[in-house]
Amino acid sequence: MSDLFAADPQETDKARPLADQLRPQTLAEVIGQESLLGPAGTLTRMLASGRLGSLILWGPPGTGKTTVARLLADQIGYRFEQISAIFSGVADLKKVFEKARFERLSGHRTLLFVDEIHRFNRAQQDSFLPVMEDGTVVLVGATTENPSFELNAALLSRSQVLRFQSLGRDELEKLLGRAETLLGSTLPLDETARGTLLGLADGDGRALLGLVEEILASTREGETLDATSLLTVVQRRAPIYDKAQEGHYNLISALHKTIRGSDPDAALYYFARMLDAGEDPLFLARRLIRMASEDIGLADPQALPLAIAGRDAYQMLGTPEGELSLAQVVVYLALAPKSNAVYTAYKAAMSLAKATGSPMPPMVILNAPTKMMKGQGYGEGYIYDHDTPEAFSGQEYFPEKIGRQDFYNPVERGFERDLRKRMDYFERLRAAKRAADAEE
Incomplete structure (x- = not known):
């Protein structure tokens, strides 16, 4: 006897999220990621060689990382096991590893997909190393964060990092077309609103399909949304941005x-x-x-x-x-005109200061507040610059052990052109004083 209360397959399918209904069934159906899945793509070549090593899939949300991992397992005939670093701990990992070992004894290899792998701490990441090395699992981790900052060096050295890119406008339009084909009608949007919708998706295919569902749930029959009314219906997505990441x-x-x-x-x-x-x-x-x-x-x-x-x-x-x-x-x-001359000079001066210790400044520019200091030559021979014809004495101010240094070199842009002229002027006066002193 038939079950009167069995769910209608069509109704059950409609209840599924649009993103799930449109999930690709083969790698060829994946939209975007041409550098990975195109004819000369990294994953295409890897699969053609018959060998699949551990991978880190790095990219923004909604770019197909989970789907690609699942399809890779199908393509090479591996068991697909999925866990999330957000909800899993050490005990969960041990269970997964034990199951993978048992399945391996039966001749079944396991592709372990770890979503948000960067959420695991260093010790948890290290726990993957033995099972990766002995072939218990092929690890495929997914992360939205830069692996260089978030993953152990040991884990990275045993994996190949593949970069997933945000979906471009043409790729989002293609995905939108697939959704409309599945729905059997075009979305109730004018041309401007359609463009706005693609912008709101921000390169995230899953978000785009979520926005489509919001539109379908919020519009009346016969209504067509313009850009302004679209924003009212779907509000807006927060840009992908983490101030600490x-x-x-x-x-x-x-x-x-x-x-x-x-x-x-x-x-x-x-x-x-x-x-x-x-x-x-x-x-x-x-x-x-x-x-x-x-x-x-x-x-x-x-x-x-x-x-x-x-x-x-x-x-x-x-x-x-x-x-x-x-x-x-x-x-x-x-x-503004650009110059890093002060920045460069400061770094050079700091480097010299760190490298040369504490040499004494020339006695001529030291104060002599006591008779004893005056007797030892502090300040002897100092020339008050304002008393000279050019208000420039030309004395040497660097410690004798170091000698004269050139840190600041103004560029020929903006106000520094004038500063260069001043420096050249002072250098001419300084050279003239040196020549005069040499003649005495």
Whole structure:
């Protein structure tokens, strides 16, 4: 007798999340990751050789890491075992390893997929090493964080790191097309809203399909959404950004290098991205002050005061008005003439100071507050520069043991051009004094 209460297969399928319904069944169906899965891709060549070693799949969410791991196991005929580092501990790992050993005795190899592997501590990561080395498991770990920072060197040395890229706009459009084919209709979006939807996905295929489900659940029959109404329906996704992790360092590096590279438009873009992701504006203000000294220096002496003023303006006005003051600083610094001459000179001077100990300054420039010190020659022969015709005595001020050094070399840009002329002028006066002293 048939079960009257058995679920309708079609209804059960509709209840599954769209991302699960569209999960690729073969590696050829995976969207994106051409460098890994294309005809000349790393994984394609690896599978063709018949050998699959342990892998670390590194990339942002929703790029297919879990799906690819599962399909790799299918392709080479391995058991697929999956655990999450978020929910698993040492006891769970021991059970997985024991099961893999038992299955190996029966001739079954195990591909162990560990999601969020960077969440395991160092000791837990070390526990994988023996089972990787003796062939009990082929480890495939997935991480959204830079493996160089988050995984043990021993684990990395036994694995190949494969980089997964965010899905591009064309790839997201292809995935959206698959979803519409499965649904049997196009989404109720105008052209602008469709583009906005792809932008909201932020390169994450799973997020895109989640947004599609939100649209279907929130629109009425016959309704077509424009970009504004789309944002009202789906709200918006938070940008992928963790202020303590790689996303933070990538964007601040991009901001710094675009300012150094004199590109105000790119600099404003990365500045806006960091603010939009929730970065502390005072962190950005501090970094701008650093750039004013490190990358501009005396090529534009106004850069540092302006950066400090931008910080002060933000502290006075707060968000969001104060952020415009910081944006003004970003543009000014990007367009300012660049010089790292002071930065380079400071590092050279510090290096010499560390390497040469504590040599005595020339006696001529030392104060003599007591008769005894005067008797020993402190300050003897000192020339008060303001009493000279050029307000420049040309005396030597470096310790005799070190001799004269050249640290600061102004560039031929901005205000440092004038400083170079001054330095050359003083050097001519200094050379003339040396020549006069030699004749006496």
